Amino acid sequence: MVIRRLAAYLKPHRKSLLIAFLLLLCGTMAEVWTPKLVQIFIDDYLTPGNFDSTDLTYLAVGFILLHIAAAGFNYFQLVMFNKIAQWIVQQLRIDVFGKVQHLGLEFFDRTPAGSLVSRITNDTEAVKELFVSVLSTFLQNTVFLVGVFAMMFYLDVKLASYCLLFMPVVLGIMWLYRHFSTKIYHISRQKLSQLNAKLNESISGMNIIQAFRQEQRLRKDFSETNQEHYMANVRNIRLNGLLLRPIMDMMYLLAIVLVLYFFGNLSQHSVVEVGVLYAFINYIERFFQPVIQMMLRLSQMQQALVSAERVFELLDDERMAPTQQGESSPEVRDGWIEFNNVSFSYDGETDVLKNISFTAKPGQTVALVGHTGSGKSSIINLLMRFYPNYRGEISIDGASLSAFTDEELRKKVGLVLQDPFLFVGDVKGNIRLANDEITEEQIYEAAQFVQADSFIQKLPKGYDEPVVERGATFSSGQRQLLSFARTIALNPKVLVLDEATASVDTETEEAIQEALEKMRKGRTTIAIAHRLSTIQDADLILVLHRGEIVERGTHQELLAMQGLYHKMFLLQLGGVAS
Numbered sequence: 001m002v003i004r005r006l007a008a009y010l011k012p013h014r015k016s017l018l019i020a021f022l023l024l025l026c027g028t029m030a031e032v033w034t035p036k037l038v039q040i041f042i043d044d045y046l047t048p049g050n051f052d053s054t055d056l057t058y059l060a061v062g063f064i065l066l067h068i069a070a071a072g073f074n075y076f077q078l079v080m081f082n083k084i085a086q087w088i089v090q091q092l093r094i095d096v097f098g099k100v101q102h103l104g105l106e107f108f109d110r111t112p113a114g115s116l117v118s119r120i121t122n123d124t125e126a127v128k129e130l131f132v133s134v135l136s137t138f139l140q141n142t143v144f145l146v147g148v149f150a151m152m153f154y155l156d157v158k159l160a161s162y163c164l165l166f167m168p169v170v171l172g173i174m175w176l177y178r179h180f181s182t183k184i185y186h187i188s189r190q191k192l193s194q195l196n197a198k199l200n201e202s203i204s205g206m207n208i209i210q211a212f213r214q215e216q217r218l219r220k221d222f223s224e225t226n227q228e229h230y231m232a233n234v235r236n237i238r239l240n241g242l243l244l245r246p247i248m249d250m251m252y253l254l255a256i257v258l259v260l261y262f263f264g265n266l267s268q269h270s271v272v273e274v275g276v277l278y279a280f281i282n283y284i285e286r287f288f289q290p291v292i293q294m295m296l297r298l299s300q301m302q303q304a305l306v307s308a309e310r311v312f313e314l315l316d317d318e319r320m321a322p323t324q325q326g327e328s329s330p331e332v333r334d335g336w337i338e339f340n341n342v343s344f345s346y347d348g349e350t351d352v353l354k355n356i357s358f359t360a361k362p363g364q365t366v367a368l369v370g371h372t373g374s375g376k377s378s379i380i381n382l383l384m385r386f387y388p389n390y391r392g393e394i395s396i397d398g399a400s401l402s403a404f405t406d407e408e409l410r411k412k413v414g415l416v417l418q419d420p421f422l423f424v425g426d427v428k429g430n431i432r433l434a435n436d437e438i439t440e441e442q443i444y445e446a447a448q449f450v451q452a453d454s455f456i457q458k459l460p461k462g463y464d465e466p467v468v469e470r471g472a473t474f475s476s477g478q479r480q481l482l483s484f485a486r487t488i489a490l491n492p493k494v495l496v497l498d499e500a501t502a503s504v505d506t507e508t509e510e511a512i513q514e515a516l517e518k519m520r521k522g523r524t525t526i527a528i529a530h531r532l533s534t535i536q537d538a539d540l541i542l543v544l545h546r547g548e549i550v551e552r553g554t555h556q557e558l559l560a561m562q563g564l565y566h567k568m569f570l571l572q573l574g575g576v577a578s
């Protein structure tokens, strides 16, 4: 199955593969012929004492030319096989990366980033080895073996038939090796992937690790997984040590003994040609050389097949990001949002949202408030169509959420997250996000609109200021403003906001609040509010508690109810006062 799928990657390179194979064939033929020339020299010239200089010169030149030809052919076939392997791995990586981008958030919730990186880099690299060394070694050595046997049969049919008896034994050992090493390789790869996951977690959380002095605990965790990885490798080395070399060496010795016994026996009734004896011993050596090489490559092949299996497993993952359902492609015109009896569970067992119903009319602001874990972000996750498996109905302008094309939805529903993600690049690129429809003018307008322009102008390179990974050189307030500009540049009909909880200086905070207010104007807004002071003018406030809407109304109405909202408001007031 895995092999068939890998073979499919070879298909577009059939021509190159054929050329590489022909080169390989020529190289092997040249190599196989050299002992035959020595045999001719011994039997026809050395033993009878015939030292005809012209003949010998021909033989010597032929011998040298064969060697040079073999080296030349082998060089070109090696380059060719390597090129094919690189092409294939490049394609495989692109396929895996493309696939990962279309997987749903459900998948990422359950897959550590490090282990994904491991699959895209280490595993595909192991697959490359399959094509670079394994495939060429197997092809080359099989051709070589056929050549060696052909020459042996040509020299002596009986003895060659005896030697052929070794073949089933060799194949049996190969089968045994493959059988045992598969399991061990699986464990080894899994451990390597866990190591990567741990590394990734440690690096991305380094500030927390250092602040909470978690270094020792993580080092212990890391060294435990490292030890398990080591143990798996040691078991593998033991298996290699036993099955690959010693057993094969023993077989080689047995074969030599057989040949010597055969010729010893033969010498009792007839003359033995020394050249044939030499050639046979040489061919036996040449027979075991490729067999041992193939055995050695078997471990690599095993590793590559396990890796390929892991890569294909990822390529086959069905937890795709939700896309448009049905044929109609409605447009978001006014931004009328409706949640009708929506319930949702991440794991299919516990509902984190229960019977959520509300309406946000065009231009209105609906605020979601509630304690942590009450389900506010989950509502946003559903509205952004990150998770498709909810019950009930969510609609925009009367059309089901699932009916919209990705393009329409992402363009018209703008999302601003608590901790905005900035890409490596520059400020301009982070606002435009590779959308060619957005002109330079629109970038400046968007930045001015959200009041990010003044701080951008002050940067040494202004709009061309470089942005490092995650925008680490910008303050959280600046990152917020840049993400506002990014959203506004698209001019969305609906705004989905997750209000930042990070405290920024008063000036930035004011700029952010002003920007938010301006952004909300004329757009339907669904906003998560952590500070109740920022949403007092919202048209509708939904108070969530354990996945349910327990109160709803305007700020004044909710205060008058003297319920949960009132309590939260007093608590926050107290916090501000103290």
Ligand SMILES: Nc1ncnc2c1ncn2[C@@H]1O[C@H](COP(=O)(O)OP(=O)(O)OP(=O)(O)O)[C@@H](O)[C@H]1O
Pocket (backbone or CB within 6 Å): 109, 346, 347, 352, 370, 371, 372, 373, 374, 375, 376, 377, 378, 379
């Ligand atoms: N990706 C996820 N997979 C599984 N469970 C999740 C996931 N995200 C959130 N939850 C669970 O869903 C429930 C609601 O979480 P949600 O993030 O919607 O709360 P919230 O009100 O936004 O909280 P906060 O104010 O802390 O952001 C919580 O019990 C949480 O544990």
